[in-house]
Amino acid sequence: MSRPQPLSGFPELLPRQRIVEQQVVDHLRRAFELHGFANLQTRAVEPMDQLLRKGETSKEVYVLRRLQSDERDTSDAELGLHFDLTVPFARYVLEHAGKLNFPFRRYQIQPVWRGERPQGGRYREFWQADIDIVDQGELPAHYEVEVALVVADALRGLPLPKVTMHVNNRKLSQGFYQGLGIRDTDEALRIIDKLDKIGPDATAKLLIDGVDATPEQAEACLKLAAISGEDASFADEVRALGVSDSLLEEGLAELTAVVEAAASAAPGFVVADMKIARGLDYYTGTVYEVFIEGEEHLGSICSGGRYDKLASDGKNTYPGVGLSIGVSRLLVPLLQAGRLDATREVPTCVLVALNHEDDRPAANATAQRLRARGIPVQVSPSAAKFGKQIKFADKRGIPFVLFTNDEGDQIKDIRSGDQATVDLDTWNPPAEDLHPRITAE
RNA sequence: GUGGUCGUAGUUCAGCUGGUAGAACGCUUGGUUGUGGUCCAGGAGGUCGCGGGUUCAAGUCCCGUCGAUCACCCCA
Numbered sequence: 001m002s003r004p005q006p007l008s009g010f011p012e013l014l015p016r017q018r019i020v021e022q023q024v025v026d027h028l029r030r031a032f033e034l035h036g037f038a039n040l041q042t043r044a045v046e047p048m049d050q051l052l053r054k055g056e057t058s059k060e061v062y063v064l065r066r067l068q069s070d071e072r073d074t075s076d077a078e079l080g081l082h083f084d085l086t087v088p089f090a091r092y093v094l095e096h097a098g099k100l101n102f103p104f105r106r107y108q109i110q111p112v113w114r115g116e117r118p119q120g121g122r123y124r125e126f127w128q129a130d131i132d133i134v135d136q137g138e139l140p141a142h143y144e145v146e147v148a149l150v151v152a153d154a155l156r157g158l159p160l161p162k163v164t165m166h167v168n169n170r171k172l173s174q175g176f177y178q179g180l181g182i183r184d185t186d187e188a189l190r191i192i193d194k195l196d197k198i199g200p201d202a203t204a205k206l207l208i209d210g211v212d213a214t215p216e217q218a219e220a221c222l223k224l225a226a227i228s229g230e231d232a233s234f235a236d237e238v239r240a241l242g243v244s245d246s247l248l249e250e251g252l253a254e255l256t257a258v259v260e261a262a263a264s265a266a267p268g269f270v271v272a273d274m275k276i277a278r279g280l281d282y283y284t285g286t287v288y289e290v291f292i293e294g295e296e297h298l299g300s301i302c303s304g305g306r307y308d309k310l311a312s313d314g315k316n317t318y319p320g321v322g323l324s325i326g327v328s329r330l331l332v333p334l335l336q337a338g339r340l341d342a343t344r345e346v347p348t349c350v351l352v353a354l355n356h357e358d359d360r361p362a363a364n365a366t367a368q369r370l371r372a373r374g375i376p377v378q379v380s381p382s383a384a385k386f387g388k389q390i391k392f393a394d395k396r397g398i399p400f401v402l403f404t405n406d407e408g409d410q411i412k413d414i415r416s417g418d419q420a421t422v423d424l425d426t427w428n429p430p431a432e433d434l435h436p437r438i439t440a441e
Numbered sequence: 442g443u444g445g446u447c448g449u450a451g452u453u454c455a456g457c458u459g460g461u462a463g464a465a466c467g468c469u470u471g472g473u474u475g476u477g478g479u480c481c482a483g484g485a486g487g488u489c490g491c492g493g494g495u496u497c498a499a500g501u502c503c504c505g506u507c508g509a510u511c512a513c514c515c516c517a
Contacts (some may be wrong), residue, residue: 114517117513119512323499353476385477
């Protein structure tokens with residue numbers, strides 16, 4: 001009982017890992033803003049009826065309770081921590097609709113909480129980076145293309161393993177099932193979503209038992225789910241299955257648009273994949289899931305879709321489309337495996353060495369001269385032997401140590417050992433050393 | 442919530458069929474009288490997750506508990 005133990009599902013990073021996370025988040029933020037998304041923060045808690053509407057009863061919501069609350073005090077009893085950023089956003093849009101301009105696009109990067117059993121890549125507290133575009137009444141389909149491209153843009157340029165976005169359209173699948181004569185297309189979709197896990201035979205059996213499909217219908221559903229492709233030719237394969245339905249045609253057109261746009265804007269990133277279904281039942285059109293190549297067992301590191309009825313006050317509906325990047329799921333496993341790291345564990349670029357404790361005021365002034373030009377500097381903790389002061393910098397990855405002696409101000413690059421007299425008002429570190437950088441494997 | 446595995450120094454681990462704890466790395470001191478990284482010599486650091494039981498004796502066996510981890514469920 002001496003040292004506190006970690007809490008499963010609540011990952012905490014070391015400073016050098018946090019540097020990586022921070023830079024990734026900065027990168028995402030810049031990318032979202034380049035596409036015109038405004039930032040938003042919503043409170044951590046939502047009323048339980050907001051969190052649980054749409055029948056999301058299976059969500060493991062953390063409920064808020066005051067420790068000293070008395071049995072009869074129910075004032076906080078109806079609050080829970082949000083488990084994603086989409087539901088709070090829908091609530092926010094309804095609440096502030098009068099002050100927002102539509103179509104409205106926003107990004108949100110915040111922690112969310114789910115009371116599920118944690119394991120690799122699954123946490124009880126984790127960060128999501130979420131983008132959504134909502135409109136009033138009708139949402140043009142081109143936004144379903146746009147959000148995919150924004151995510152492609154945001155993930156590109158990060159030193160990550162190859163990631164691929166798998167896209168489907170619920171209208172396509174459900175239209176197909178409907179055209180086949182299957183009644184409960186929602187349930188059929190949920191069953192198809194399990195295909196990868198339980199295999200085709202078990203899936204067929206579930207379809208026959210669960211939605212009264214005939215063996216032939218189940219077979220057709222599996223054939224559809226098997227179709228995938230990086231270009232519009234997937235649509236021909238679907239049509240070749242011989243099912244005709246207007247909803248199916250709508251879905252085919254929309255999915256084709258996404259795939260074609262992505263193929264030219266971000267080649268190799270998007271693949272049409274008819275077995276993507278998404279368990280969440282509020283999705284109504286395009287659905288997206290992004291996987292890390294070779295790390296598919298982690299599940300999707302970014303997913304979302306179009307939702308037409310999530311935000312509705314009865315009079316007005318605000319259809320939207322959005323994607324959430326699971327920042328923690330994306331980074332924590334890679335950090336723990338050492339596949340991502342930072343060049344140093346502190347922002348400090350230069351350590352000012354001390355000759356004597358009495359020199360501290362002068363050293364502070366020296367440091368301040370460099371800081372004034374944007375160079376992160378700290379002064380040595382003590383006037384220990386120079387070897388120790390260099391070691392202090394080395395252990396933290398600080399690349400430069402500044403000595404002041406008879407020669408003047410000298411900067412030592414402790415990686416190469418090179419030391420040279422410099423002019424403090426003009427000296428600059430190489431651009432790549434000014435701030436810590438992310439290194440991959 | 443259900444099931445499997447695991448829990449020994451800061452870290453990674455060893456400890457055979459029970460005989461009151463070890464290595465490597467890290468940390469620290471010195472060799473190196475103010476410029477580190479190599480090398481050498483020393484040093485510190487563990488109520489073996491916690492509680493109970495069996496035994497002359499438990500890190501080792503049994504039970505419980507807590508924690509971690511994997512699979513299921515579900516999802517970012």
